[in-house]
Every structure is written in structure tokens, then in C-alpha cells.
Amino acid sequence: MTTDLTVFIVDDDDAIRDSVQVLLECAGFRAEGYSTPLAFLDSDAPSRPGCLLVDVRMPQMSGLDLQERLVRDGHALPVVVMTGHGDVPLAVRAMKAGAVDFVEKPFEEEALLAAVRSALARVAAGGAPASPSPPVAAEAPSPPPSAPPEVLARLSALTPRELDVLRWLVAGRSNKVIAFELSISPRTVEIHRARVMEKMRADSLPTLVRMAIAAGVVPGGA
Known part of the structure; x- marks a missing residue:
């Protein structure tokens, strides 16, 4: 059940973090906010079931660094990346590293909720986060076997x-x-x-x- 899962929000912007938490809780999700990646890592959150909603640009440790750290430490939290305008290359890098989705700021509420639902549904179904994609050498499209x-x-x-x-x-x-x-x-x-x-x-x-x-x-x- 997704009600047994938690959405962990990591964003150094207090206003955005709090507003996202309120939005998620009003939509029926259990949500917790963390102001820095280190605060998140120092808690027991990485080992608890749920998903991570993380800002891509933060001081000291970026959202991508946090994503890579979780993979290294063996934590299987699905990751949804939050990006600002113009951060699409970073979002692409995050998705190739295994993120399940990304959403752009300012958020469209339904897009954010849909991304969270998708991530939590993967956990509820017992699925692991996507594996990092191998580098693509060809200049033309080279679809993987799993491409729809x-x-x-x-x-x-x-x-x-x-x-x-x-x-x-x-x-x-x-x-x-x-x-x-x-x-x-x-x-x-x-x-x-x-x-x-x-x-x-x-x-x-x-x-x-x-x-x-x-x-x-x-x-x-x-």
C-alpha cells in the first residue's frame, strides 16, 4: 500500500520544501522534509520504504551526488529529481543514473503528484529503481530492448x-x-x-x- 510509504523531500529552499510537503499530505501521501542531503543521510530515512524527491542543485552535495551516494550505499529508493529552468541536461544525467522521473520548477501540481505516484507504485509492486543506462556510442538513436x-x-x-x-x-x-x-x-x-x-x-x-x-x-x- 502506498499509504505505508513515505515521500522524502530534500530541498534547501524552505518555502518550496514546505509547500511540496503540504501538497503531498493534502493529496493523501505521507511526507517528510529535509533541508540538506546530509541531514537526510544522517537520518534513518534512506533505509525506510518510500521514494526520494530531491532538488538537483544544492550546496555541498547536489541531488545527483545524493542519488549516486544512495546507489553506492545499497539503498533502493526510487528517485524523482526536481529541476529549475534550464537544468534539463542534469535531469537527463539523473535519469540515465537511474532516476525514475523528473519535474520542472515551478511545478504543475498534477505532474508532481503523478511522478510521486509512479515512484511509489514501483515500490509497492516490489520493483527496484531503474539501473543506470550504459553509455551510448552511436550518434543515431539506438533503442534498448525495453523501449516501448x-x-x-x-x-x-x-x-x-x-x-x-x-x-x-x-x-x-x-x-x-x-x-x-x-x-x-x-x-x-x-x-x-x-x-x-x-x-x-x-x-x-x-x-x-x-x-x-x-x-x-x-x-x-x-
């Missing part, structure tokens, strides 16, 4: 230029940067980006990035 067939079908419907735009979106680049890299106008990038979102049936950038990672899409510049 429907995602691969959507990916195959992209034009070469749309795939280029997708790769740079996964790398966390802005429309202006993508336009420079591809020698096209920012307006053209916007059009291709809208078509990519539509063809991939992604309702948000995090959703698009999750599908691209699952399909083995190599970020632009990698």
Missing part, C-alpha cells in the same frame, strides 16, 4: 530535421541555441519543436525527454 514499441513508432515518424531538434532539446538547449547549431531561424525551431511534441504525443518537456531517453536518443553535442 509505441515510442519507437512515434520516433520513426520524425523527419531528420525534427530528430535533430529533438536531440538538442534532450541536451537542454534553448530555441535560440538550437537555431544556431542547426543554422536555421528560431521560428523554424519553434515549428519543428511543436511538431516533435505532437508526433511524440508529449504533453510536456519532461515527458518528451523521458521518451527520448527510453528510445536511446543521443543528446545533441554528445
Whole structure:
């Protein structure tokens, strides 16, 4: 039962941490907040059942460092990463290291709750966090065997230029940067980006990035 599980929130911003905890508790989740990764590690929380909701940028120890520390110490908490605007590359790195999802600040409440539900459902079902993905050497998409067939079908419907735009979106680049890299106008990038979102049936950038990672899409510049 997810009611027996705890969502551990690690964020050095008191206002965000408290508001997320209130949101989760109002939605029926058990939640605990920690102001630093070290405070979390010094508690018994890592060994208790639940999931970790962690900010990616914090002083002394980042959310990614905390994620790697938990893996090293043998703790199997599913991790959901919270990122600020422009931190998509860090979110991609976190997901390749085994994070189950990421959400962008400012949060859409339902997106945050959906990510938490997904992480806790994995625990309730007895599943372990995803294993870190191996490095991808090829420049073209190289989907792992577990990639959902429907995602691969959507990916195959992209034009070469749309795939280029997708790769740079996964790398966390802005429309202006993508336009420079591809020698096209920012307006053209916007059009291709809208078509990519539509063809991939992604309702948000995090959703698009999750599908691209699952399909083995190599970020632009990698």
C-alpha cells in the first residue's frame, strides 16, 4: 500500500520544501522534509520504504551526488529529481543514473503528484529503481530492448530535421541555441519543436525527454 510509504523531500529552499510537503499530505501521501542531503543521510530515512524527491542543485552535495551516494550505499529508493529552468541536461544525467522521473520548477501540481505516484507504485509492486543506462556510442538513436514499441513508432515518424531538434532539446538547449547549431531561424525551431511534441504525443518537456531517453536518443553535442 502506498499509504505505508513515505515521500522524502530534500530541498534547501524552505518555502518550496514546505509547500511540496503540504501538497503531498493534502493529496493523501505521507511526507517528510529535509533541508540538506546530509541531514537526510544522517537520518534513518534512506533505509525506510518510500521514494526520494530531491532538488538537483544544492550546496555541498547536489541531488545527483545524493542519488549516486544512495546507489553506492545499497539503498533502493526510487528517485524523482526536481529541476529549475534550464537544468534539463542534469535531469537527463539523473535519469540515465537511474532516476525514475523528473519535474520542472515551478511545478504543475498534477505532474508532481503523478511522478510521486509512479515512484511509489514501483515500490509497492516490489520493483527496484531503474539501473543506470550504459553509455551510448552511436550518434543515431539506438533503442534498448525495453523501449516501448509505441515510442519507437512515434520516433520513426520524425523527419531528420525534427530528430535533430529533438536531440538538442534532450541536451537542454534553448530555441535560440538550437537555431544556431542547426543554422536555421528560431521560428523554424519553434515549428519543428511543436511538431516533435505532437508526433511524440508529449504533453510536456519532461515527458518528451523521458521518451527520448527510453528510445536511446543521443543528446545533441554528445
